[in-house]
Amino acid sequence: MGTRRIFLKRAGFSTLALSLPFAETLSAMNFERDDKILRVAIMGLGSYGTRVAEAMVNCQRAKLVGVISGTPSKVETWKQKYGIPDKNCYHYDNFDQIKDNPDIDAVYVITPNSLHKPYSIRVAKAGKHVICEKPMALNAAEGQEMVAACKAAGVHLLVGYRMHFEAKTQEVVRQQRAGEFGETLFFQGLSGFRIGDPTQWRLNYELAGGGSMMDIGIYSINGARYMLGEEPTWVTAQEVKTDPVKFKENVDETITFQMGFPSGAVASCLSTYSLNNLDKFFLNGTKGFAEMQPSTGYGPIKAWTNKGPVEAEHITHQTTQMDEMAAIILDGKKPMIPVDGEEGLKDLVIIDAIYKAVKTGEKVMIS
Known part of the structure; x- marks a missing residue:
C-alpha cells in the first residue's frame, strides 16, 4: 500500500x-x-x-x-x-x-x-x-x-497568531531581546483597512463582538507585546466614528489607544476600518530602531533596522504556522513567541480594557 x-x-x-x-x-x-x-x-x-x-x-x-x-x-x-x-x-x-x-x-x-x-x-x-x-x-x-x-x-x-512564526518578525524580536536596540521605550502600531460590504458579519455586533478592534486592531495590541517583550499595565483610548450608519452602536470604526509598560515604555496605536495603507510597526530604542511595513499582511513582510534591511525568505504564513503548530502539539516544541490560550487571553484582557477606556474616558489599569 x-x-x-x-x-x-x-x-x-x-x-x-x-x-x-x-x-x-x-x-x-x-x-x-x-x-x-x-x-x-x-x-x-x-x-x-x-x-x-x-x-x-x-x-x-x-x-x-x-x-x-x-x-x-x-x-x-x-x-x-x-x-x-x-x-x-x-x-x-x-x-x-x-x-x-x-x-x-x-x-x-x-x-x-x-x-x-x-x-x-x-x-x-x-x-x-x-x-x-x-x-x-x-x-x-x-x-x-x-x-x-x-x-x-x-x-x-x-x-x-501566524505572525509569531514569520521569519522577519522573529528576527526583529530576537534583536530586541538581545538588546541590540538598547532600551526599547516606544512602539507604534498602525493597523487598518477600508472595509467594504456593510452587510458582512464583521460589521454585525452579535457576530463580531465589536468592530475594527475585534479584527485588525488586535495586531497592534499583540505586536506591541511581542516587540517590547512586556505586558502593559494601563491603557487609554479614544474612538472616532464618521459613519454611524455603517458602523452601528458598539461597532467601532476607529480607535486610537495607548498602552504603558512596567519599564516606562509606551505604545501608541491605531485600529481602523476607514483607511487603507495602515500596516506598520515601529520600535524605537536607545541604541537603534526597527520598522516594518507591511508588518502583518499576508506578505512579503518588509523590515529594516538602523543597521539595514532584515532579510529572510518569504514563506506563506499559514504554511509555516500549521507546521509549527504541529510541532507544538506533536513534539512539545516551545515557540519563540507563545501561541497558546493564555497568550490569546492576554490580548482579550487588553481589548476589554480598551473598550472600557473608550466608554469612560479614563486610564484603565490592567492587573
Whole structure:
C-alpha cells in the first residue's frame, strides 16, 4: 500500500483519482495514521478558511483531512479539491461526533468571533486539539472559559497568531531581546483597512463582538507585546466614528489607544476600518530602531533596522504556522513567541480594557 501511495503521488494522480470509483480507497490511504503528521479539520470554509487550506497543501507536518461547514455545496467542493472522504465531513449540528473519528487530531475554528467559544469548547469536549482564529473570544471571561475547558479535556488550545512564526518578525524580536536596540521605550502600531460590504458579519455586533478592534486592531495590541517583550499595565483610548450608519452602536470604526509598560515604555496605536495603507510597526530604542511595513499582511513582510534591511525568505504564513503548530502539539516544541490560550487571553484582557477606556474616558489599569 505504501508503494501505491508513493506511485500515485509521484505520478500526479491525486486530483484525477478523486474522480474515479476508488476515490474513497485513495482517501483512506492518504489519511492513514502517522504520528508525525497533525491531521486537521477546518471549521468554517469562508475566505480565510480557504487561504489556510491552500497553504496547508505545502505543509510538511500538517494535513487537511476534514471539514465542518453549514454549507453543503462548499463541503462538496472541498471534498473534490482536497480528497476528503465523506466520513470526515461534518456540519455544525453533528460535529461532536468527531470524538469517534480517529482520523482527526485537531480542528481549526475559523468562524465569526461569537462562535469561537462555544465551538472550541465542543471540540475540546470531543477530545480534539483546538486551533482558534483570533481574537480567541469576545472577551476575557469567554477566553478564560476556553482555556479551562481545554485544560480539563487535556487538549491543546492554540490561537492563529501566524505572525509569531514569520521569519522577519522573529528576527526583529530576537534583536530586541538581545538588546541590540538598547532600551526599547516606544512602539507604534498602525493597523487598518477600508472595509467594504456593510452587510458582512464583521460589521454585525452579535457576530463580531465589536468592530475594527475585534479584527485588525488586535495586531497592534499583540505586536506591541511581542516587540517590547512586556505586558502593559494601563491603557487609554479614544474612538472616532464618521459613519454611524455603517458602523452601528458598539461597532467601532476607529480607535486610537495607548498602552504603558512596567519599564516606562509606551505604545501608541491605531485600529481602523476607514483607511487603507495602515500596516506598520515601529520600535524605537536607545541604541537603534526597527520598522516594518507591511508588518502583518499576508506578505512579503518588509523590515529594516538602523543597521539595514532584515532579510529572510518569504514563506506563506499559514504554511509555516500549521507546521509549527504541529510541532507544538506533536513534539512539545516551545515557540519563540507563545501561541497558546493564555497568550490569546492576554490580548482579550487588553481589548476589554480598551473598550472600557473608550466608554469612560479614563486610564484603565490592567492587573
